[in-house]
Amino acid sequence: MLRLHRISDDGWVVVEHISDHNHPLSETYGEKKHWPSHHHLDKYTKDLIRMLRQNNIGITKLYTILGNFFGSMENVPATKRCLKTLCQNINREQAEDDIKKTLDLIRELRKSDPGFMLSVDTDEDGRIKTLMWTNSRSRMQYEHFGDVVSFDTTFKTNMYDMPFGLFVGVNNHFQTVLFGGVLMTDEKIDSFRWVFREFASLMGGKEPSTVLTDQCRAMEVAIAEEWKDSIHCWCKWHVLKRVKECLGTKYTSIKEFRDKFHMILNEMLTIEEFELNWASLVKEFGLQNNSFLAQIYETRHKWVKSYFKGVFCARMTSTQQSESANHMLKNILSPACTLRQFLDQYMKMQYIRDEDENYE
Structure with missing residues (x-):
């Protein structure tokens, strides 16, 4: 010392x-x-x-x-x-000062892109309840490719634990295009109604012809109320995931059942063919009293290919496009990211998607 x-x-x-x-x-x-x-x-x-x-x-x-x-x-x-x-x-x-930093970023985005649009829904105390954004590139792409829209809210990576919803579609190269993003505090019917109403407003009032989502009941009700002329389909991938969970070994162990089940879903062209083969499958494997199969049979018009005749889906029979976009976002976002970081990284992801399109 x-x-x-x-x-x-x-x-x-x-x-x-x-x-x-x-x-x-x-x-x-x-x-x-x-x-x-x-x-x-x-x-x-x-x-x-x-x-x-x-x-x-x-x-x-x-x-x-x-x-x-x-x-x-x-x-x-x-x-x-x-x-x-x-x-x-x-x-x-x-x-620290996340909201202030987010607002500064929004000002920068608006300066570089005058078509950048932000919409905020607040609660009774003036706090942010839902936040939605889009830009001029997305709105231009929606004008061309907005007939079919996939919407998914399975992503939750931010410090506020807010569900993130992504509106996506496909372009003429069948690549994923981003139409807009939304951060929500809850997944209730009123929140989804605001989301769908505001999305159409930001896109110049045009509603999609076909909407693909998962089996969320609140989403289904909101779409029926806000987009009355749109055809609402369920993501086949989510349905098949539940089939695997609910049927257990019947689905995973019996190859014959699995092959016949997928053949009925993918290769039956008419409703009559589907109905006939479905009844035959249920009888052959003794599943007449299976509550899950009865439940998905009741909603078959939402997810079975045979019922989509004349419905334009742009090859998007599942929310795979939004799932892949979510996966890409998850790779570049930390679980505790701030609102400013989230918005910044979303814009980077959009730039990457645009680069892919430019290459094509």
């Missing part, structure tokens, strides 16, 4: 000196990184970490990237524990 005192002529004087260490020396090379004096990250490394975290790079992968950056893992001037603490501090920084 060394103790210094200030003296009158702005100098220093040593008043106490203890030459012994107050802790033993590190016995192993690996210990040195754990002393505060031996881990320091410069401004540029911190900026790199911040950028990687914004794109949903996990702590372990981040640590290995820094290992490449510094030449080897031994040369990284921080431990994984230090990185974790730094990332927590970065998250806190980004969460």
Whole structure:
């Protein structure tokens, strides 16, 4: 220990000196990184970490990237524990004044794209209940390709745990195109009514001819009330997922049943063919009293191909397009991202989709 005192002529004087260490020396090379004096990250490394975290790079992968950056893992001037603490501090920084930062980003987006539109639904206390946005590119694409729209709200990756809904379609190359995004605080009928009404308003009043969703009852009621002339179909992928869950071994173990079931769904061209083969399948495998099959049979006009004759679906018989867009967004968004980050990353994803179209 060394103790210094200030003296009158702005100098220093040593008043106490203890030459012994107050802790033993590190016995192993690996210990040195754990002393505060031996881990320091410069401004540029911190900026790199911040950028990687914004794109949903996990702590372990981040640590290995820094290992490449510094030449080897031994040369990284921080431990994984230090990185974790730094990332927590970065998250806190980004969460501060999130609404103000989001509004600043919206101003920037409007400046670069005058066609960027935002719509907000608030509750009785003036708090944001639902937030929807779209831009000029999406609105132009909707004008051309908005006959069939897929809507899905299975995505929940943001610090407010708000369900994220995505309106998507396909273009003339059968690529996914994004029409708009919406963040919701709940999934009630009134919220969905506002979403569908506002989406049509942002798109110039044009309602889609066909809408594909999952089996959400609130969504079904809202579409029936707001888009009376649109044909509402269920995503076949979601129905088949439930078939697998509810029929269990009957579906997974009996190949003959599975093959016949899929043949009835995909290859029966007329309603009469479907009805005849469905009755035969149920009788053959003794499933007349199966409540789940009875339930999906009652709603067959929503998801069976035979009932879609004359209905334009643009090859979108499932919400696969929005599922793939959700998957892409999940890859670049961290689970606790802020509203500003969410909007920023959504715009990046839209740019990537546009690039794919430009290539075609």
